[in-house]
Amino acid sequence: MLTTKKNTANILVYLIVFIFLFTGTLTFGTLKAKADTSVTLTGFLIDEHCLKGTNAADPGADTLGCKLMKGCIKGGYGIAVKQPDGSYQFYYADGNFFTDVTNGVGVGGTGGQKTVYDFVTAQKAKFDAGTLSKQNYLPVTVTGTLTDETKPSTQSGNIAVYRVIQLSTLRDATAQEAEALPTGQTETTIQTTAATTITTSQSVTTTQSTKPAETTIPSETQGRHDDPETGARSIPPGWLILTAFVLIGVVAFAYRVKTN
Numbered sequence: 001m002l003t004t005k006k007n008t009a010n011i012l013v014y015l016i017v018f019i020f021l022f023t024g025t026l027t028f029g030t031l032k033a034k035a036d037t038s039v040t041l042t043g044f045l046i047d048e049h050c051l052k053g054t055n056a057a058d059p060g061a062d063t064l065g066c067k068l069m070k071g072c073i074k075g076g077y078g079i080a081v082k083q084p085d086g087s088y089q090f091y092y093a094d095g096n097f098f099t100d101v102t103n104g105v106g107v108g109g110t111g112g113q114k115t116v117y118d119f120v121t122a123q124k125a126k127f128d129a130g131t132l133s134k135q136n137y138l139p140v141t142v143t144g145t146l147t148d149e150t151k152p153s154t155q156s157g158n159i160a161v162y163r164v165i166q167l168s169t170l171r172d173a174t175a176q177e178a179e180a181l182p183t184g185q186t187e188t189t190i191q192t193t194a195a196t197t198i199t200t201s202q203s204v205t206t207t208q209s210t211k212p213a214e215t216t217i218p219s220e221t222q223g224r225h226d227d228p229e230t231g232a233r234s235i236p237p238g239w240l241i242l243t244a245f246v247l248i249g250v251v252a253f254a255y256r257v258k259t260n
Contacts, residue, residue, distance in 0.1 A: 036148065039165065041081050041091070042141045042177045045116055048154055048162070049075025051090055059088055060182050064124040064135040070101040073109075076154045077116035078162065079142055082181055092151050094144075094166040112144070112167035119170050139178035144168045 046059040049072050059080035066072055078092040095111020106117050119140075126132035142165065149164040173181075 037146045038143075039146045040141065040143045041079055041165070042139060042173045043079045043081035043088070043181070044138070045077065045120060045140055046080050046090075047072040047075035047077050048090070048092070048160075051078075051080065052153065052155055052158055052160070058182065059090075060137040060139070060184060062136060064120055064127055064138075067120045068104075068124060073098045073101055073106045073117065074154065076151070077113050077120075079140065079165070090162055091146070091165045092162045094147075094149075094164050097154060112165070115167050115170055134184070137182060137184035139173035139181050140170060141173040141177050142167055142170050 044060045044062070045067070046062045047067055050062045050066060051059060067077075074097065076092055076097050078090050080088040080090050083089055093112030093116050095113040095115075096108060097113055098106040098117065099108035101107065106114075109117055123132060123138065124135065127135045145166040145168070147164055147166055150161050151164055152158075153160040153162075
């Protein structure tokens with residue numbers, strides 16, 4: 001009889017541990033989803049070298065030719081997004097930064113960094129061929145995942161830290177998406193942002209206009225119980241109620257076995 005009670009108690013202990021591990025996994029999934037948020041951003045591509053240099057006050061003024069200079073290629077590419085107050089928020093593209101330039105070609109860049117580099121290179125080729133009328137104030141729209149990853153400035157002595165967006169698509173912005181951005185045709189004074197960009201919320205753009213062709217990658221948040229503002233995954237209430245009832249039942253049964 002004692003052996004039976006002991007075995008029953010052991011089974012209950014294992015069951016309780018399993019329940020706690022299960023609920024812990026759900027909680028971790030919720031926290032992770034809050035950190036990784038699907039976004040659509042419209043702004044100007046720029047390297048962090050120029051963002052903190054001559055084009056700090058107006059990232060759209062940075063030219064294609066400048067973006068392809070050695071120091072700029074190695075400076076870390078990203079997107080500068082205009083905020084409601086007129087300032088700009090900068091996000092690094094994901095991937096490894098370029099480490100060198102050999103025969104005019106960037107070396108070592110991966111992921112979103114290479115995606116931006118290839119996009120800018122293609123735009124510069126169009127400008128040189130006369131099929132693109134200008135080489136600055138060229139707004140783009142990106143889709144991707146705003147992660148909890150951050151990267152520091154590539155510039156010596158600069159303590160700025162920026163959030164990273166994992167790029168899914170990159171294309172020219174439509175006129176509707178870019179209507180709030182400067183075009184370079186009028187003189188504009190733009191307020192710059194503070195250095196640290198970890199806690200500042202992103203500017204999200206939605207549109208119903210016809211967009212240039214792009215590769216569509218399904219969002220990781222589709223089909224989940226997501227927070228409409230943050231994109232965070234929530235635990236379905238049914239799971240929480242079921243877990244609570246099972247846990248209460250197990251504890252009550254364990255107490256009954258112990259007292260008997």
